[in-house]
Amino acid sequence: MPRDPLIGIVGKPSSGKSTTLNSLTDASAAVGAFPFTTIEPNRATGYLQVDCACARFGKQSLCKPNYGWCEDGKRHVPIMLLDVAGLVPGAHSGRGLGNKFLDDLRQADALIHVVDVSGTTDAEGKATRGYDPLQDIEWLQDEIRLWIEGNLLKRWGSIVRKHTATRASAVETLQAQFGGYGANAKLVARALSLVPDLPPLEQWDSACVTRVVRAFMAVKFPTVLALNKIDHPDADKNVSKILLRHPDTRAVLTSAITELFLRKLDRQGFVRYQRGTEFVDTAEDDPALRPLDDKLQQRIENVRDLILYRFGSTGVMQVLQAAAAALDLVPVYTVKNIHTFAGGSGPHVFRDCFLVKRGTSVRSVARLIMGDVTIAAIETVGGVRAAEDDPVAPGQNDILSFKLAPRSL
Ligand SMILES: Nc1nc2c(ncn2[C@@H]2O[C@H](COP(=O)(O)OP(=O)(O)OP(=O)(O)O)[C@@H](O)[C@H]2O)c(=O)[nH]1
Ligand SMILES: [Mg+2]
Structure with missing residues (x-):
């Protein structure tokens, strides 16, 4: 993965891919643009929440990322997402433009498979009741396999x-x-x-080819299931069935629509919602917030009881974290001054952060970020020299300063 990681969002039509994508990308805080000049139409910038290095050194108040944002040691690092249009059974043989959509997938490093666990949409995404979503997990994997095999x-x-x-x-x-x-x-x-x-x-x-392609898929497209629409009354039994049948898959329960709802109320000043958590304050907790009418108050109570207190969160941020974990991504911070962690002349720290695979060598990180320039030395915390082939891991060689060689004449 010698470039920025790309997470593909896949699933059948109406499973909630766009809702999930919107709830991962809608950043209402002041957010810097992502360092890409051209963003293709089906790509969007999501934000992965990580524990920021600033908290390790008690420098939360000085942390000001160039891209994304950091709130009290929780940093939101930009990560590219790819919205693959809805896939239907037979996609590998071209049904529903399937070939074209599968081609989009090539560049993805990991997949989030959004599964509608409410059972209210059939294999093609049409409205129904009592559909068994267990089938969706299998046929989608099969479509991808048959496409690669083909x-x-x-x-x-x-x-x-x-x-x-x-x-x-x-x-x-x-x-x-x-x-x-x-x-x-x-x-x-x-x-x-x-x-x-x-x-x-x-x-x-x-x-044999099938076995090889299956193995290739497992390493090329590690997949996380977003078991979406858990707010629906039929979701529980379907989730249990899926987890029983696929005990080893990475799965996260989500209600993407709830995440969007809470963010909207937060933007409008009715609630204060801490993303990724179960905490939603209303005017009852903080009189500075706008008062809710009875109907909205009741909806918030329901969201708390049915989603937040039961599952701990809407799950949307966790699904992106699970995809990053499947890829073994580690945030690496590059700083100008290894002692103060400042990026330039100002006091702000840890301005730049990149996501790289655990075990990537310090040399590869340097090349990825600095390009082909000659680097005289690489320093890590305490001003310690890092060896070029030292690997990056969480808390280890993850704060780096590159000293450029003076340009030779
Ligand atoms: N109850 C419930 N409905 C949801 C949830 N997420 C999405 N939906 C609804 O499901 C429907 C489809 O959602 P989309 O996000 O458009 O689905 P999609 O997978 O992008 O669909 P295509 O673009 O057609 O492939 C919409 O009516 C959403 O409001 C959820 O968490 N709970
Ligand atoms: Mg969509």
């Missing part, structure tokens, strides 16, 4: 001929095929290592 099998004959003629390794041959998904040799090797007893590539039958 792309591979179309050319299988010539792939094998070239593989044998050039005496390439399976990793080399597959890397050439999976390059379009942004996969490098390391990722392909990791996928192959997940498939036991794999014969030489020229002997693979279609069952």
Whole structure:
């Protein structure tokens, strides 16, 4: 992942993808733009909440990010999201523009699969009642697999001929095929290592290809389920069924519509809502807030009882955190002054933050951020010199200062 991470949001029509995306991107606080000049129409900037380094050093009051924002040590770091249009069964063979939508997915590093657990929409997203959303989890994975498999099998004959003629390794041959998904040799090797007893590539039958593609998907597209619409009365039984059937999947319960509702009331001054938590203050708690009429008061009570107190939050921020965790992302702070953590001449600290994969070397971080310039030294907390191949981990080599070499004449 030698660029900024990209999280794809997938699911069938009407599962709540756009609502989820809006609730992750609508930033009402003063927010800096994201450092991208062109943003494609289906991309949006979301904000991932992390524990900011400023809290580690008691410098919360001086923390002023260049991008995103930081509130009392909780930092909201921009992260790119990709809204993939609704996929329907048969998408891999082109149904409902499925091919085009699946092509959009290529660039994603992780997926959030939004599942409508209310059972009020069928496989195509049409209104119904009592639909079993367990099916959606399986068919969506199958669509992605069949699409990747289809792309591979179309050319299988010539792939094998070239593989044998050039005496390439399976990793080399597959890397050439999976390059379009942004996969490098390391990722392909990791996928192959997940498939036991794999014969030489020229002997693979279609069952072998399926196993390989499944493994490739697991490493290329780690997926988090957003079990959405938990505010609906039928959601409970469907959630239990899904968790029972898929105990090892990463799943987060969400009510995206509730998140949007609370944010709207917060913007209008009726409530003070602490995002990602169960805390909603009203005029009863703070007279500075606008008073609520009975109807709104009742709706807030319901949201508290049915969502916030039961589940601890609307789940929307947590789903993005789960996707970042599936990718093993670590916030790395680059500073000009390693002793004060200031970014420029002003007093503000930790102005720049980037998300990189845990284990990325300090050298790679430098290249990612600084480009091809020659760096004389890299320092971390306490002014300690970091070795170029030191890995980044939370709390470890995650605050860095690059000293540029004087330009040689
Ligand atoms: N009850 C409930 N309804 C929701 C929730 N999230 C979304 N919805 C509703 O579900 C419907 C579809 O939501 P969208 O966000 O447009 O769904 P989508 O997945 O983007 O749909 P397509 O763009 O057609 O693929 C809308 O009527 C939303 O208001 C939720 O958390 N609870
Ligand atoms: Mg939509």
